[in-house]
Amino acid sequence: MAPPALLFPYFEPLGKQHNRAAFSCAKHPSLDTFLHTQALQEMKRLYSATRVLVASDGRTIIGYYSLSSTSVLLDRMPPKIVAKLPRYPGVPATLLARLAVDHRYQRQGKGPLLLVDALLEAYSAAVRSVASAAVIVDAIDDAAGGFYQRYGFVPFHDRPDQLFMPMREVRAFLRQAKLVP
Amino acid sequence: MRPSTIDKRASRQRPAVAATARIDMRLDPNEKKEIIAAAAESGESTASFVLQAVRNEIQRRRREREIIELSLRDQREFVQAILGSPEPNANLLAAARVYHDRIVRVQSTSHK
Numbered sequence: 195m196a197p198p199a200l201l202f203p204y205f206e207p208l209g210k211q212h213n214r215a216a217f218s219c220a221k222h223p224s225l226d227t228f229l230h231t232q233a234l235q236e237m238k239r240l241y242s243a244t245r246v247l248v249a250s251d252g253r254t255i256i257g258y259y260s261l262s263s264t265s266v267l268l269d270r271m272p273p274k275i276v277a278k279l280p281r282y283p284g285v286p287a288t289l290l291a292r293l294a295v296d297h298r299y300q301r302q303g304k305g306p307l308l309l310v311d312a313l314l315e316a317y318s319a320a321v322r323s324v325a326s327a328a329v330i331v332d333a334i335d336d337a338a339g340g341f342y343q344r345y346g347f348v349p350f351h352d353r354p355d356q357l358f359m360p361m362r363e364v365r366a367f368l369r370q371a372k373l374v375p
Numbered sequence: 376m377r378p379s380t381i382d383k384r385a386s387r388q389r390p391a392v393a394a395t396a397r398i399d400m401r402l403d404p405n406e407k408k409e410i411i412a413a414a415a416e417s418g419e420s421t422a423s424f425v426l427q428a429v430r431n432e433i434q435r436r437r438r439e440r441e442i443i444e445l446s447l448r449d450q451r452e453f454v455q456a457i458l459g460s461p462e463p464n465a466n467l468l469a470a471a472r473v474y475h476d477r478i479v480r481v482q483s484t485s486h487k
Contacts, residue, residue: 205478247478266443268450275454284442285457291440306470307478313467327457330443346464348456352446360457367463371471 202250205311208233212246213253220297222334228292229258236260242291245315247308249299257295257304259312263324264289280325287358288316288324290331293338309345313364314373320361321374330358 208214214233219225233244242262246255265284268276276282290312295304313329320326331347333339333355343349346367347357368374414424445453 203478262440264441264443266445266453268445268454270447270450271454275458278458279454287443289440303470303473306466307474310467310471310474311478328453345467345470348452350445350449351452352449353443356443358453358456360459360461362457362459363461363463366461367467367471370463371468371475373471373475 203247203256205245205247208237208244208246208258210234211253212248212255214255217255217258217294217296219294219300222294225292225294225334228260229255229294233258233260236262243315245311247304247311255296256299257293257308259293259308260291261312261316261319262289262291263287263326264330266328266330280327285327286325287328287330288320288326288361290316290329292332292334305341306345309342310371310373313359314368317361317364317368317374321365326361328358328360329364330356332356 208229214229217226217229229244233242236242237244242260244258244260246258248254249256264287265281266287267284268279269283271279279285293305293308293312295308316326316329331342333342333349339349339355339357342357346363347359349357365374410425411421414421417424419427
């Protein structure tokens with residue numbers, strides 16, 4: 195019996211089968227270098243998790259993103275508020291430190307797909323075991339900041355290169371989109 | 376006796392246990408002078424001075440990634456947001472429809 199045909203493209207964890215060296219976002223060398231040399235290492239060390247959107251050949255990386263855990267220091271909040279926080283003074287959160295699309299696949303709406311998968315992944319982990327109050331993103335430039343804002347992320351006033359979305363909003367979004375029960 | 380001589384003799388007698396690696400890099404001659412002077416000032420070899428500076432930078436970056444420090448107003452806004460119940464963003468919902476129709480998730484890291 196023939197195996198069921200795979201639908202492409204698909205998301206999966208970064209592995210050795212993927213052609214990392216060919217990836218180029220053609221804009222930020224640091225995003226390319228990370229995928230070429232760091233991403234698998236960091237996965238091995240359980241430091242960050244990278245997932246890739248794979249093209250129909252099963253090797254070509256259309257885009258990738260990396261998640262890790264972080265904490266937000268809330269050391270100046272009044273006790274009344276602190277009592278409501280999951281942990282204090284460091285509130286656990288999920289960091290989406292990198293998200294990039296290969297230049298041959300840009301302007302085709304791949305970025306939003308990567309973002310949706312990242313939110314789904316972050317929420318799945320939060321629901322199962324890893325407490326997380328928000329998803330925080332690092333915007334590498336103004337264009338990236340604008341991208342995240344269009345999809346609902348709010349920039350910090352005094353850290354404009356970082357934006358966040360509360361995990362409650364992520365959950366509301368995923369439920370309404372019927373991506374989670 | 377200079378420390379380097381001791382090192383050489385020791386390594387000749389028994390092979391070093393830990394492997395060593397090199398980094399070769401080009402830099403501005405004036406910058407090099409500056410680095411050597413700064414190392415001498417703190418009584419260190421240039422190599423250990425540079426290495427320590429790099430280690431500190433790696434540490435700093437790691438800390439910055441692991442702990443996000445916010446200003447008072449950002450702390451307030453963040454707390455309010457995570458305790459609230461915000462509505463999902465319309466563009467995100469549109470992207471999710473495309474995702475739902477076109478994307479297959481395999482071997483999610485979260486289920487491994």
